[in-house]
Amino acid sequence: MSAIAQKIRFFRRRIPSFECIPGCHDCCGPVTTSSFEIAELPVKTEAQHEAALAELSCPYLAEKGCEVYDDRPIICRLFGTTPRLLCPHGKRPEEMIDAELDMEIQEFFLSTRQVLL
Structure with missing residues (x-):
C-alpha cells in the first residue's frame, strides 16, 4: 500500500461520524478530491459530470443518497465535523475533529x- 493510500486510510478512520438529516444532501455539491481517491471510485461519464455540475451537485449523488458513501472522499467525510465545514442544519458529532x-x-x-469530483 502506498504512503498516500495509508494516509487516506488513517484520516478516514479518525474523522468522526454523525447522523445526518434523512434525505438532506446540502453538502453534496461540487467538491474537489485527491486524484488518488477519485481513482478508487466508479468511473462516471463526462455527461454525468456535466449534469451534476449544472445542478451544483455531485455525480455520485443518486435519488436515495450517495452511491459511494462507504468509499466517499475525505472532503465529504469532513462536512459537519470541523468548524471549517459546518453543517447548515447544525448537525455534528459529539466531538468535532481534533484540531491537529x-x-x-x-x-x-x-x-x-x-x-473536481
Whole structure:
C-alpha cells in the first residue's frame, strides 16, 4: 500500500461520524478530491459530470443518497465535523475533529493534486 493510500486510510478512520438529516444532501455539491481517491471510485461519464455540475451537485449523488458513501472522499467525510465545514442544519458529532488532525488533512489537500469530483 502506498504512503498516500495509508494516509487516506488513517484520516478516514479518525474523522468522526454523525447522523445526518434523512434525505438532506446540502453538502453534496461540487467538491474537489485527491486524484488518488477519485481513482478508487466508479468511473462516471463526462455527461454525468456535466449534469451534476449544472445542478451544483455531485455525480455520485443518486435519488436515495450517495452511491459511494462507504468509499466517499475525505472532503465529504469532513462536512459537519470541523468548524471549517459546518453543517447548515447544525448537525455534528459529539466531538468535532481534533484540531491537529484537521490541520494535517488541510496540509494533505495542499500537497496532493485535487480534481473536481
